[in-house]
Amino acid sequence: MKVLQKDEVMAAENVLLKDLPKSFEVYGFLSAYNRNKPSKRQFIVDTWPDFNVIICRPDPELALNWTKKITFYCKDEQILKKMLLEKDLFDWSDPFILGGYDHSHTPMLKEVSSSRQVSYKPTTTAHLLYLPDRSHLITPAFDSELESRISSLIPSNVDLVNQTWKFGGNEQGYNRIKFQVSNLPSCCITDDQGQPVSWILVYEYLAIGMLYTLPEHRQKGYAKAVVHTMAQRLLDQGYPVFCYIEVENTVSYKLFKNLGFIEHPTYRAQWIEFNM
Incomplete structure (x- = not known):
C-alpha cells in the first residue's frame, strides 16, 4: 500500500484516462489535483507503479466535514476487499460517504460493513453521462x-445556491458551495438586476452538477443554455465533461441526452452512507 506523491498522481491520472468513463470519479479528483486546484485528498494504491486499486480519501490532516467522502477505482475487487478489511485506510467509526463507484461493488461493500460492524445505508444511484469530445455536443x-446574460457565479451568490440545493441549506452545504464557486468553473444566467436565475457548478471531482432554475424562470430554455455553455467552457480548458443524474430524475436525464451526452450502458454510480 502506498500514498502517492505529486509526480505519481500525474502518472496515475494518465493510467485512469485509458479507462474512462468507468474511472471518471477518481480521474476527476486526480485531474483537479494535477491542475493545482485546492485539494484535501490523498490517493492510495495497492502497489506501484502497476496498481489494481486506487482509493481517494480525505487527507487526515486537512479534511473538513463536507470533504468526508471516499471513492475508488478498482480493477480487482478481491484486492480492494482485502484492503478495506485489513488496512486502516480511514476511521470506520466516523460518519462518511463512499460514493461514485460502480454499483456492482455494492454486495462486497455490504460484506465489509458487516465485518467492520458499521451501519450501512445505500442512498443514491445515478446514471453516468459524459461527452467523449466536442463533436457530440449539440447546440x-x-x-x-x-x-x-450568461456569466459565472460569484461568492455573494453562494447563499442562494445553498438554499436551493437539495443536499444543502446548512453550514456544511454553504462551505462546500463557497469552495466550488471560488475555485472551480460555474455558469449562470442573470435577470435584469444581475441576480442568477439559473445555474450549474462543478464539483471538486470535476463533475458538473447542482443544476437549478428558479421556478418562476422555468420553461425558457435556461437549463439547456447553462449546461451547453458550461460544457463548452470545460472543453475549451481541457477538462473532462461528465455528470451524474439520479435514476429517478428523468427530466435532467432527457435534457443532457438531448444535448449529446452519452451513457455507459452498464455503469451505475452508487453512494452509500456509513455511520450516519
Missing part, C-alpha cells in the same frame, strides 16, 4: 439577448 437555439 440548442437561444438568442443573443439570452447569451448576453
Whole structure:
C-alpha cells in the first residue's frame, strides 16, 4: 500500500484516462489535483507503479466535514476487499460517504460493513453521462439577448445556491458551495438586476452538477443554455465533461441526452452512507 506523491498522481491520472468513463470519479479528483486546484485528498494504491486499486480519501490532516467522502477505482475487487478489511485506510467509526463507484461493488461493500460492524445505508444511484469530445455536443437555439446574460457565479451568490440545493441549506452545504464557486468553473444566467436565475457548478471531482432554475424562470430554455455553455467552457480548458443524474430524475436525464451526452450502458454510480 502506498500514498502517492505529486509526480505519481500525474502518472496515475494518465493510467485512469485509458479507462474512462468507468474511472471518471477518481480521474476527476486526480485531474483537479494535477491542475493545482485546492485539494484535501490523498490517493492510495495497492502497489506501484502497476496498481489494481486506487482509493481517494480525505487527507487526515486537512479534511473538513463536507470533504468526508471516499471513492475508488478498482480493477480487482478481491484486492480492494482485502484492503478495506485489513488496512486502516480511514476511521470506520466516523460518519462518511463512499460514493461514485460502480454499483456492482455494492454486495462486497455490504460484506465489509458487516465485518467492520458499521451501519450501512445505500442512498443514491445515478446514471453516468459524459461527452467523449466536442463533436457530440449539440447546440440548442437561444438568442443573443439570452447569451448576453450568461456569466459565472460569484461568492455573494453562494447563499442562494445553498438554499436551493437539495443536499444543502446548512453550514456544511454553504462551505462546500463557497469552495466550488471560488475555485472551480460555474455558469449562470442573470435577470435584469444581475441576480442568477439559473445555474450549474462543478464539483471538486470535476463533475458538473447542482443544476437549478428558479421556478418562476422555468420553461425558457435556461437549463439547456447553462449546461451547453458550461460544457463548452470545460472543453475549451481541457477538462473532462461528465455528470451524474439520479435514476429517478428523468427530466435532467432527457435534457443532457438531448444535448449529446452519452451513457455507459452498464455503469451505475452508487453512494452509500456509513455511520450516519
